[in-house]
Amino acid sequence: MQISPPTHLAPFIRHYIFLENSEEDSKNVRLFTDGSTGLILSGDMNLHSNSSVERMPLSFFYGALHSYRDFYSKGSFSLMAVVFQPYFFNILLKISAKEIRNQIISAEDILQHQLHPFQERLFNKTDPLSVISSLNIFFTEFLSAEIGPDYHFIRGVQHYILQNRGSVSSKELEKFTGYSERHLERKFENYMGISPKKYSGITRLHYFLSLINKGIGDENMTSLSYDAGYADQSHLIRDFKMNTGLTPKQYVKTENKMAVNFIEL
Template identity: 70%
Template sequence: MQISPPKHLAPYIRHYIFLENAGEDIRSLRLFTDGSSGLILSGDMNLYSGISKDRMPLSFFYGTLNGYKDFSSIGKFSLIAVVFQPYFLNILLKTSAKDIRNQIVSVEDVLKNKLEIFQEKLFNKVNPLTIISDLNIFFTHFLSERMSADHDLIAATQQYLLQSKGSVSSKDLQHFTGYSERHLERKFEYHMGMSPKKYGNIIRLHYFLNLMNKDVDYKSMTSLSYEAGYSDQSHLIREFKNNIGLTPKQYLNTENKMAVNFIEL
């Protein structure tokens, strides 16, 4: 179940996702980059990292990803994923997004008990729509505080990249923002955890994913890759593997796509 935030929170939160597993089986999950950061809230989940097998905190923030992260879950769980606009984690935690890129940060380590009430509601099986409504109130209250002076610039540049489907040159960005390439790169990495070029590449990849998932005319992979702005198919496949860990064909054959960037392997 995917739920949009209210209009006033849309510049900061992309959407909420509620996921539930009623079985006792082990599931292999992959979260791959879409340029966003986010928050995973749970009251009863046994989630482990894919490589080290370390147990994840019940609730945690994740920074923007360079590629993908694998997890395994054991047994029943219910969770709410709050998918942030890339710069919102920087606002929320008041730290450089670059420093928490690819990182998992326990909620308890940074916000103490401020989100504990939502974990308890998930544990007690409160209606997820009620919990999301309460989260909207929580984030609205938080955003009443003063924003960074750079926020409008970063948000406007992000929208410019989205509208251009990621195909924007350095000169175009310099003209749009009035800043040099290096100066804008520093600001982007501080607020969003990645360079404008990296974010543009992710947008283009997800535009291709959207074309591929909606390809009712059965176009060739080559024609779809050109439509998405790739110079050749080998470039696309390389980007796909680096960011998702799969080939386009393997992704298409993945049965359980829980969200746009969250799949069951």
């Protein structure tokens, strides 16, 4: 279930996703980059990182991913994902998004007990829409403080990249912003966690994903790669596999897409 935030939070929160798995079997799942940062909330999740034997925190923040990250779950679970606009991390936590790139941080380490009520409600199977309504109030209170002027600039650059579906050059960004490539990169990484070039590549990839998720057959893969701004299909496949760990055809054949960028392997 994917739910949009209210209008006043839309510039900061992309959407909420509620996922529930009632099966007891272990599952291998993959989260791959979409340029966003976010918060995972759960009251009963038994999630482990495939790169570590340690159990993941019940609730955690994740920074912008450079590619993908694999997890496995043990038994049933329910979770709420709050998918942020990338720059919201900088506003919410008052730290550079670059510092937490590819990182997972326990929510307890940052917000202490502030998220416990939400975890308890998820554990008690409270209606997800009610939990989301309370989260909207929680995040609105954070935004009552003054936001720095750079936020508007970064949001404008992000919108320009999205509007052009990721097909923008460094020169075009220099002309649009009036900043040198290096100066823009520093500002962008501080708020977004990744460079403008990387974010443009992710945007182009997800535009291609939006095309293939419309149910278009494999025979159109080449033409769709051109439509998405790739120079050729080999460039697409290389970029796709680097960011998702799969080829486009493997992604299409993946049956359980819990979200566009969160799939069961």
